[in-house]
Amino acid sequence: MAQLNNLISWWWEVRNNNNKFTMSLVTISVLIFAILWYKFKYLSFKNGLPSLPPGPRSLPIVGFLPFLGPELNKQFTNMARTYGPIFKFYVGTKLHVIINTPELAKVVVRDQDETFANHNLTIAASIITYGGQDIAWANNSSHWRNLRKMFVHEVLSNKNLDACSPFRRNEVRKTIKNVYSKIGTAVNISEIAFSTETNVITNMVWENYSSDNGANGTQLGVELQMLASKIVELLGTPNLSDFFPSLAWFDVQGVAREMKKQLKKLEELLNNIIDDRIKYNSRRTEDGVKHEVKKDFLQVLLDLKDQKDATSLNFFQIKALLMDIMVAGTETTTTMIEWTMTEILKNHNVMKRVQEELSEIVGINNIVEEFHLAKLKYLDATIKETSRLHPVAPLLIPRSPSKTCIVGGYMIPKGCNVFLNVWSIQRDPRYWDNPQEFNPERFLSYEDANKWDNSGNNLNFFPFGSGRRLCPGLPVAEIMQKYILASFFHSFDWSLPNGEKHDVSEKFGITLKKLKPLIAIPSPRLPNLSLYV
Structure with a gap:
């Protein structure tokens, strides 16, 4: 002045x-x-240098920050009506570009997928992933490609998923037994789904850890749910330190400080598991001969640590990868199960059709098995319709171009943040009839149902992303969502507590959660009560 x-x-x-x-x-x-x-x-x-996309006027220094609301998915959808399908704004020194149509999304995830394969690492993400040494946040590099290839091959191969089927069956049956013990009382759907998902994944990643160490699955599930929920919340918190790098040292909002606390808690859990496995491996040597044991994913990672080639891993990379599986894998699947149950309970005709299909395919005197899942077409359509209206990651993880490029005739500078507004695209009336209506039948009426899978092949519907950054945990997430939901609705009738109203209010963040947790009361549906024990 x-x-x-x-x-x-x-x-x-x-x-x-x-x-x-x-x-x-x-x-x-x-x-x-x-x-x-x-x-x-x-x-x-x-x-040959086109202009930047259009966008709102911003204030000096702070940019558009004071005008951003708590529900960015909805705000960006409204802004697109004013500025067009691609627009930009600054927050501090950082340029943000929002894309709101499948045609422009195709340029990012298909035509220029390699250019847009990087993610912009926030301070919170950098802390919890040891500087981006995981799958979700690491930049497109040989390290990231090796990690993803190993994850898909060792954890999510068809052979390994089939081998883990008994884990899933046992945990789902335990959950049904647990819910049966709560007949007539209120059940927190998120908590019980998270516990089930946690036990399945921990058995896939470090088989029998819970039983070998005396820490029961429920306790582990509760601890992990608290950690995962807080970590995801911090990842989705707008942080001034990201927008104004000169302020990062001050950590004005305390995001970095709080994320370090969560990392310490998560490390304690992971270090105990890794140390126990290393001690167990050392005890397996008798008379100089090492006995063969079945390898779980943790053992695969530990074996890679000792290699001296491009596939070798250090302890930080191992823990970052385990964090991805335990936090992202459990939190997103649980959120999707809760949203689907919410919509089914809210739409009585949908619940009736879901249960009629289960009675026909499974049989009223049988329990749900995994081989039934492929035949449950209406339930599958119901889950997809839920993903359309309530995508778990409404803006996905923002992409960051590795070089300046052109999208929609506009210049997109290297290193900016590019958001794909999946929430907006999947509710756009140009691509969807009556888009605000919950109607699972829309996914049954299309001639080519394969076009509407979760793999991002049709960019009118890609709730789990598309291209190189498609969610790598999709196969196991699809199985668990359908298996738990099918078992819940085949074994029980569900109702809301007296006086409660159906609520679909959203809480925006890096994931789109329910504002209020779903609490429901189960009642037995099967005539043979021995099926519950």
Whole structure:
């Protein structure tokens, strides 16, 4: 401010002294500056550099930050009506570009997928992933490709998923037994689904850890749910330190400090599991001979640690990968199960059709088995319709182009944040009839049902992403969502507590959670009560 006052005083003094030479020099300087700015801003576009996308006016320094609301998915959808299907705004020094149509999304995830394969690592994400050494946040590199290939091959191969089928069956049966013990009382759907998912994944990743160490699955599930929920909340918190790097040292909002606390808690859990496995491996040597044991995913990772080639891993990378599985795998699947149950309970005709299909395919005197799942077409359509209206990651993880490129005729600078507004695309009336209506039948009426899978093949519907950054945990997530929901609705009838109303209010973050947890009361549906034990 003092400098500005000095400049104004100097300019006023020059005018009063009628110094023609100085006035002329200043005038010429201003004209030259204006001409240079004009050439940079406009004439350079003639040399093949298009303009940035349109967008709202911003305030100095802070940019558009003061105008951002708590529900960005809805706000960005409304802004697209004003500025078009692709628009931009600044927050601090960071440029953000929002894409709201499948045609433009195709340019990002297909036509220029390699350019947009990086993720912009936030401070919170950097802390919890040891600087981006996991699958979700790591940039497109040989390390990331090796991690993803190993994860898909060792954990999510068809052979391994089939081998883990007994784990899933046992845990789902335990859950049904648990719910049966709560007949007539209120059940927190998120908590019980999370516990089931946690036990399945822990058995896939480090088989029998819970039983071998005396820590029961329920306790582990509760601990992990608290950790996962807090970590996801911090990942979705807008952090001033990301927008204004010069403020990062101050950690004004305490995001970095809080994420370090969560990392410490998660490390304690993971370190105990890893140390126990290393001690167990050392005890397996008898008479100098190492006995063969069945390898779970943790053992695969530990074996890779000792290799000296491109596939070798260090302890930080191992823990970052385990964090992805335990946090992202459990939190997203649980959120989707809760949303689907919410919509089914809210729409009585949908619940009736779901249960009629289960009675026909499974049989009222049988329990749900995994081989039934492929035949449950209406339940599958119901889950997809839920994913359409309530995508778990409404803006996905923002992409960051590795070089300046063109999308929709506009220049997208290297290193900016690019958001794909999946929430908006999947509710757009140009692509969906009555988009606000919950109607699972829309996914049964299309001629080619394969076009509407979860693999991002149809960019009118890609709740789990598309291209190189498609969610790698999709296969196990699909199985668990359908298996738990089928078992819940085949074994029980569900109702809301007296006086409770159906609520689909959303809580926006990096994941789209229910604002209020779903609490429901089960009652037995099967005539043979021995099926519950």
